[in-house]
Amino acid sequence: MQSQPNNFLALRQDFFNEGYCILPAPAPDEQQWLYNFVQSKWLNLLIADYPGIQDAARKMGLTNYHKIADKIDHQNFWTKDRRLFLRHEIGILTQNLSVFNHLNNVFGDFKVEDIEGIGHSEIYWRLVRPNALSDVAVAHKDSWFFSITNNMSETDQEGLIKVWLPVVSEIGSSGLSVCPGSHKLVIPHTSEVRHGRPKPDADPEVLKKYSMKSLPLSVGQAVAFDKELLHKGISHDNDFTRVSIEFAIRLN
Ligand SMILES: [Fe+2]
Numbered sequence: 001m002q003s004q005p006n007n008f009l010a011l012r013q014d015f016f017n018e019g020y021c022i023l024p025a026p027a028p029d030e031q032q033w034l035y036n037f038v039q040s041k042w043l044n045l046l047i048a049d050y051p052g053i054q055d056a057a058r059k060m061g062l063t064n065y066h067k068i069a070d071k072i073d074h075q076n077f078w079t080k081d082r083r084l085f086l087r088h089e090i091g092i093l094t095q096n097l098s099v100f101n102h103l104n105n106v107f108g109d110f111k112v113e114d115i116e117g118i119g120h121s122e123i124y125w126r127l128v129r130p131n132a133l134s135d136v137a138v139a140h141k142d143s144w145f146f147s148i149t150n151n152m153s154e155t156d157q158e159g160l161i162k163v164w165l166p167v168v169s170e171i172g173s174s175g176l177s178v179c180p181g182s183h184k185l186v187i188p189h190t191s192e193v194r195h196g197r198p199k200p201d202a203d204p205e206v207l208k209k210y211s212m213k214s215l216p217l218s219v220g221q222a223v224a225f226d227k228e229l230l231h232k233g234i235s236h237d238n239d240f241t242r243v244s245i246e247f248a249i250r251l252n
Helices: 004-018 028-049 051-060 062-067 087-096 099-107 142-148
Strands: 020-022 110-112 123-128 160-168 176-178 190-194 197-201 223-226 231-233 242-251
Touching: 004 020, 004 099, 004 223, 028 051, 028 062, 028 087, 028 123, 028 160, 028 242, 051 062, 062 160, 087 123, 099 110, 099 160, 099 223, 099 242, 142 197, 176 223
Parallel strands: none
Antiparallel strands: 020 223, 110 242, 123 242, 160 223, 160 242, 176 231, 190 197
16 A cells, blocks of 8 residues: 555646646545535625525525525626635635645645735635536636736746635536646637636637546545646536635645
8 A cells, every 4th residue: 555655746746647636535524514614604695695595595505505596696696706715714724624734745835826816815616506507617727717817927827736626516427527638738719808807718619629527526625736727617417506616826
């Protein structure tokens, strides 16, 4: 059996060869803690603006959000601003989630980056309702967003690694898909203004050429991927709302 340091070395190797690596899954108590933490954030935001649905939201829970989503202006309510964790919540997350130790073991020292310039490390979460194509983006490289949306130069992007982990998901059926090795390929793309900001876009015919692989992640289990890796959040038809967390780290 491999010792821990060798495992982390193998993960680092995966990252360079395939463009991503899957970090160890957390224990069930951490998974439960994570769910409760995000659910409480979701609930507080929701009932602050929609007090009338408090009872229904508490009863349904985060997993069943899609069953009450029609009672709110979903598209306009869940802006990225609202989905950003606050400074003190970032502290709680970094202390309680094992992913930060794993990242340190694989990549060495890093900081959680502030991509949008909010004044502190940026970690945010995302909701994907069943059968809601508008809740997922087309396949893309995050470097496209960093360049086009965030106006970051290549130098600004040096040392950035993206991290994604599910909070509500089912292994194999609903999560993130990646195109292994695509971090080494140049993929043509364009830009357009969506929701008032310049965003990358790509021709579906071009994207079709790249075969995507769904990642088998359990709750709280993170994938770290190269900013040049082609990836996509998968739409789904399960009877739950998928919830995930993402952030970027910068290696020191
Ligand atoms: Fe992305």
